[in-house]
Amino acid sequence: SYVLTQPPSVSVAPGKTARITCGGNNIGSKSVHWYQQKPGQAPVLVIYYDSDRPSGIPERFSGSNSGNTATLTISRVEAGDEADYYCQVWDSSSDSGVFGGGTKLTVL
Amino acid sequence: QVQLVQSGAEVKKPGASVKVSCKASGYTFTSYGISWVRQAPGQGLEWMGWISAYNGNTNYAQKLQGRVTMTTDTSTSTAYMELRSLRSDDTAVYYCARWDSSSSGTPFDYWGQGTLVTVSS
Numbered sequence: 001s002y003v004l005t006q007p008p009s010v011s012v013a014p015g016k017t018a019r020i021t022c023g024g025n026n027i028g029s030k031s032v033h034w035y036q037q038k039p040g041q042a043p044v045l046v047i048y049y050d051s052d053r054p055s056g057i058p059e060r061f062s063g064s065n066s067g068n069t070a071t072l073t074i075s076r077v078e079a080g081d082e083a084d085y086y087c088q089v090w091d092s093s094s095d096s097g098v099f100g101g102g103t104k105l106t107v108l
Numbered sequence: 109q110v111q112l113v114q115s116g117a118e119v120k121k122p123g124a125s126v127k128v129s130c131k132a133s134g135y136t137f138t139s140y141g142i143s144w145v146r147q148a149p150g151q152g153l154e155w156m157g158w159i160s161a162y163n164g165n166t167n168y169a170q171k172l173q174g175r176v177t178m179t180t181d182t183s184t185s186t187a188y189m190e191l192r193s194l195r196s197d198d199t200a201v202y203y204c205a206r207w208d209s210s211s212s213g214t215p216f217d218y219w220g221q222g223t224l225v226t227v228s229s
Binding site: 045096 | 143203205214219221222
C-alpha cells in the first residue's frame with residue numbers, strides 16, 4: 001500500500017514561513033490534498049490538487065508537488081494557523097484514500 | 109450551503125455493532141460520494157472506505173473488510189456506516205466527508221462534525 005511520510009512537528013515564529021513536507025514514492029505523479037485540523041474540530045481542506053486553494057482560504061497558504069515530495073507552505077504565519085496538517089492522496093492501485101501521519105504546526 | 113450532519117456519540121461494549129449516520133444537505137446527494145474517516149484519540153486520520161451515492165458502489169479499507177458496511181438512503185440524503193465486532197481500538201471519532209466520485213483523485217471538500225464512538229466494557 002502507498003505510504004505518505006510527514007514530519008511529526010514543525011515550529012515557526014509569527015510572521016515567518018512554515019513549510020510542511022509530505023513524502024511518497026513518485027508523489028509528483030499524484031494529486032495531493034492538504035487538510036488543517038484544529039483541536040476538537042473536523043478537518044478543513046486548505047489546498048487541493050497540489051496547489052489550488054478553496055474559497056475562503058487565505059493566499060498565505062500554497063502548495064507544490066514534485067518528485068517524491070509535496071510541500072504545504074504557509075507564509076506570514078499567524079497564531080491562528082497553529083493546528084495539525086495532513087496530506088492526502090488516492091492510491092490508484094486499490095482505489096483507496098491515504099493520509100499522511102500529520103504534522104503539528106506550533107507558532108512560537 | 110453544503111452541510112453534513114452526523115448522529116450523536118455512542119458508547120458500545122466490545123463485540124457489539126454501531127451505526128453512524130451522516131445527513132447531507134445543500135447539494136445533489138447522488139452527484140457525490142461519501143467517504144468515512146476515523147481518528148483514534150491523539151492519533152492521525154485513517155481512511156475507512158467510500159460509497160458512491162449514485163450507484164451504491166463501495167470500497168473498504170483492507171483492514172476493515174468484513175466488519176464494515178457503508179450504505180446510503182437517497183430518499184433522505186443520508187449515508188450510514190456500520191462497524192461490527194467492535195474492539196477497544198475502534199474507539200475513535202468517525203467523520204463522513206464528501207468527495208466527487210465521478211473523477212479520480214478528488215479531495216474531501218466537506219466534512220461532518222464527527223461522531224465519537226467509545227468501545228468499553
